[in-house]
Amino acid sequence: MKKGEFLYEGKAKKIYRTDDPELYLVEFKDDATAFDGVKKDSLADKGILNNRLSAIFFELLEEKGVETHYEKTVSEREMLVKSLEIIPVEVIVRNIAAGSLSKRLGIPEGTVMKKTVLEFSLKDDELHDPMINHYHIYAMDLAEPEEMAEIEKVALRVNELLVPYLRDKGITLVDFKLEFGRHGDKILLGDEISPDTCRFWDSSSQEKLDKDRFRRDMGGVVEAYREVLRRLEGGE
Numbered sequence: 530m531k532k533g534e535f536l537y538e539g540k541a542k543k544i545y546r547t548d549d550p551e552l553y554l555v556e557f558k559d560d561a562t563a564f565d566g567v568k569k570d571s572l573a574d575k576g577i578l579n580n581r582l583s584a585i586f587f588e589l590l591e592e593k594g595v596e597t598h599y600e601k602t603v604s605e606r607e608m609l610v611k612s613l614e615i616i617p618v619e620v621i622v623r624n625i626a627a628g629s630l631s632k633r634l635g636i637p638e639g640t641v642m643k644k645t646v647l648e649f650s651l652k653d654d655e656l657h658d659p660m661i662n663h664y665h666i667y668a669m670d671l672a673e674p675e676e677m678a679e680i681e682k683v684a685l686r687v688n689e690l691l692v693p694y695l696r697d698k699g700i701t702l703v704d705f706k707l708e709f710g711r712h713g714d715k716i717l718l719g720d721e722i723s724p725d726t727c728r729f730w731d732s733s734s735q736e737k738l739d740k741d742r743f744r745r746d747m748g749g750v751v752e753a754y755r756e757v758l759r760r761l762e763g764g765e
C-alpha cells in the first residue's frame with residue numbers, strides 16, 4: 530500500500546490518499562490542542578499511543594458487529610482506513626456529567642446521568658463546534674433522517690459495548706465524541722477513539738486518564754494515555 534497525495538491535516542492527524550481510491554492512510558501526530566486550537570503543545574509519543582488505542586477500540590467494535598472505517602494498522606503512527614465523506618456532525622455520548630455539559634446545565638462534574646445523553650455539534654472550528662439539533666441538521670442538509678437514525682443507534686451501541694469493556698479494566702467511560710461518514714451506501718464510524726476524544730476516569734481513584742489532563746494543565750498526559758494502553762493490553 531503506497532502513501533499517496535496528502536489530503537488533509539487536522540489538529541491531531543494527517544490524511545493521505547493511497548493507491549487504492551477506497552482507502553486512506555491516517556497518520557497520528559503528537560500535536561495536542563484544546564479550546565479550539567488556542568492551547569497547543571507537542572506531546573512525545575501521543576500519536577503512537579492514540580494510533581494503537583484507536584486500533585484496539587475499532588477492532589473490538591468490528592468484532593461486535595459495528596462497522597467502522599478501520600482496515601489495519603500499518604505502522605506505529607499510521608492506520609489504513611476506508612475513505613469516508615465525513616458528515617460534519619460531531620456526536621457526543623455522555624454517561625456522567627463533565628466538561629461543557631456541567632458548565633452549560635449546572636450539573637456538577639461526576640453526576641451520573643439517569644439516561645445516556647446524546648448531543649450533536651456542527652463540526653466547524655471557526656464557529657467553535659456549536660451544538661445543534663435534528664432541525665438544524667435537516668435544515669442545513671447535513672444528513673438525512675435515516676442516516677441520523679442509524680448514527681444514533683450505532684453511537685448508543687458503541688457506548689453499550691465500551692462501558693463494560695472499560696469497566697473490566699478499571700476505567701469509567703464518562704463521555705466521548707464520535708464522527709461518522711459515508712462510504713458508498715454505508716455509514717461507517719470514522720475518526721478516532723482515544724483519550725483525546727473520550728473522558729476516561731480511573732474507576733477507584735476517579736483520576737483523569739484523558740485529554741482533560743492537558744486542558745487543565747495537570748501534567749502526566751502521555752503517562753495517563755500509556756496507562757490506558759497498559760490496561761487495555763492485558764494489565765489489570
Ligand code: UDP
Nearest residue numbers: 621627628629630704705706725726727728
Ligand atoms: N470532544 C472531542 N472533540 C470536540 C469536543 C468534544 O473529542 O471537539 C470530546 C471530549 O473529549 C469529551 C466529550 O467529547 O470526551 C464531551 O466534550 P465536552 O462537550 O464536554 O467539551 P469540552 O469540555 O471538551 O470542551
